Amino acid sequence: MAPPTPLNASSHLLEFLKTVHSQSLTQEAKVDWHSLPDQRSDAFDNIMRDKFIALDQDKCELVYHILRTINAKTVVEAGTSFGVSTIYLALAVAENVKRDTSATAKGRVIATEKEPSKASEAQKNWERAGTEIEGVIDLRVGDLRETLTKDLGVVDFLLLDIWTPLALPALKLVQPYLRPGAVIMADNTVKAAANYGELFAYVDALDSPFRRVTLPYEGGLDMIVYQ
Ligand SMILES: C[S@@+](CC[C@H](N)C(=O)[O-])C[C@H]1O[C@@H](n2cnc3c(N)ncnc32)[C@H](O)[C@@H]1O
Numbered sequence: 001m002a003p004p005t006p007l008n009a010s011s012h013l014l015e016f017l018k019t020v021h022s023q024s025l026t027q028e029a030k031v032d033w034h035s036l037p038d039q040r041s042d043a044f045d046n047i048m049r050d051k052f053i054a055l056d057q058d059k060c061e062l063v064y065h066i067l068r069t070i071n072a073k074t075v076v077e078a079g080t081s082f083g084v085s086t087i088y089l090a091l092a093v094a095e096n097v098k099r100d101t102s103a104t105a106k107g108r109v110i111a112t113e114k115e116p117s118k119a120s121e122a123q124k125n126w127e128r129a130g131t132e133i134e135g136v137i138d139l140r141v142g143d144l145r146e147t148l149t150k151d152l153g154v155v156d157f158l159l160l161d162i163w164t165p166l167a168l169p170a171l172k173l174v175q176p177y178l179r180p181g182a183v184i185m186a187d188n189t190v191k192a193a194a195n196y197g198e199l200f201a202y203v204d205a206l207d208s209p210f211r212r213v214t215l216p217y218e219g220g221l222d223m224i225v226y227q
Pocket of ligand 1: 078080081083084086113115142144145166
């Protein structure tokens with residue numbers, strides 16, 4: 001029997017998520033992962049421009065679960081693509097706001113994507129996803145090294161689902177806004193370990209305010225806590 005979903009979501013939204021994850025996996029199966037150009041190159045971006053490369057569904061569900069657990073209301077997503085993981089972030093934040101009894105409670109998912117065509121597809125997907133995630137997402141189109149320099153608020157959670165050379169720059173930009181106990185998740189940390197050297201050295205340094213654990217998800221998924 002399939003395990004239950006942790007999501008508080010309508011059947012429409014659950015069905016929609018199933019569909020977009022399946023589209024993403026179909027695309028990924030056709031990518032020749034062994035002969036890709038360097039992630040810093042235009043050639044790499046050209047190949048990825050029409051691809052979801054969505055965070056796996058089980059990882060998205062875990063992220064949602066963590067957001068509900070830590071009561072996250074301000075979330076930053078580095079790497080939005082067609083907006084699949086953003087839906088989980090927005091749904092969890094919306095649920096956390098609903099649970100809050102104070103009249104002023106607000107939630108925000110700051111999503112950022114450098115490719116305008118991908119950002120536009122993401123917006124369409126959020127409309128298709130429906131009203132449960134309405135009014136929560138603050139989409140910033142452009143290079144995160146510019147879009148994440150201001151107006152972040154106090155950040156509860158950061159998702160690093162980004163080309164690996166951008167992971168450490170994104171963390172450094174968001175770090176001044178992290179609240180104690182904030183959680184950062186980074187994807188593919190075992191599969192792409194060789195490319196995460198700078199991030200790991202920074203997070204694992206002796207005087208670092210971060211602690212991390214690698215979770216046994218496909219390709220590795222790191223959970224980093226800001227102490
Ligand atoms: C793995 S995908 C994100 C998938 C998304 N989180 C999801 O689950 O649907 C990474 C995305 O980061 C974007 N990206 C790469 N470099 C970026 C940068 N410097 N600033 C903003 N976005 C960037 C890419 O265009 C790509 O769409």
